[in-house]
Amino acid sequence: MVATVKSLTLEEFLQLPETKPTSEFINGAVIQKPMPQGEHSRLQWKLCEAINQIAEPQKIACAFPELRCTFGGNAIVPDISVFRWDRIPRQPSGRVANRFDLHPDWAIEILSPDQSQTKVLGNLLHCSQHGTELGWLLDPAEASILVVFADQRVQLLRAERPLPVPNGISLFLTVEQVFGWLSV
Template sequence: MSATTTSVTLEEFLKLPETKPASEYINGEIIPKPMPKGRHSRLQGKLCAVVNELTENQKIAYAFPELRCSFGERSIVPDVAVFVWERIPFTVDNEIPDNFDLPPDWTIEILSPEQKPNKVIGNILYCLKYGSRLGWFLDPDDLSILVFLPEQQPVLLQGDDFLPVLSEIELAVTVNQVFGWLKMGS
């Protein structure tokens, strides 16, 4: 995974066709995200399903997988972007728009083996700088989750530690429970 040095602006980047997997625009560079593999895909899908099961019908929040969020001078694609309902920029027909020009309330990143941790953590910190209220950085190899809250030091949680979630979401989940979702074959 290497960055493409370009002289394109954010506006020019956003006019380019989408790629699979997605590319992000960070500090003037186009950086491809790695293709999700098994553990990454399972955790991403399960996190979205659990949050949406608790929040969608009551119109509390919604968790989007791989949603492009463009704000400030970046266009990023968090593994999971959770928006509280009133911040979702619905169209006049109450449909989901194609473009989200704002940071998620809660950004979740799952480290893939090909990724550089600091680049991924940098996206979480960028989201917090622009208004996100919570960030999770999951490391499936380490079975740990680094939690980011605005204006606070990150906290490394493991084992039976309960994870903070947005105050609007009634979810009590531990680090072990999150990584327990990887066990499907027993």
């Protein structure tokens, strides 16, 4: 017996209760992200901290972990979404809005052991197609970072290679420094 699955619209998906780990809506399909593990959590926390220490006090940008971003017909949850200060959705009171119906300026994904690199790279390419300036795909197993530029050019970086960051964010990191955070 074959079960038929009712296809959802983006709006129907957004009305569903949240799942743990979170689910994304990509090209009409609901896909649950894998549960983050130690390396993933450590890299996510350290990158958010490094970006926010540089960019937030000067009101340049802000890094958000696990934030649902809805744009271009998809609802994705990058591991880190960085928004320029003037693009952060706000409530009339000035507080951060709960819904982010726009692309991040910088999207960072951290590959989990059982995660498809193609699917995650597809999310970063979707971001760049809709205005994201820069994407990073960290692969802890390979100690490498794939960089996705706004024109969808992809570059693989390793070791002491400096990492590109969006204009105006004075963050200087190498691939080696990023993966060095895994040693505690």
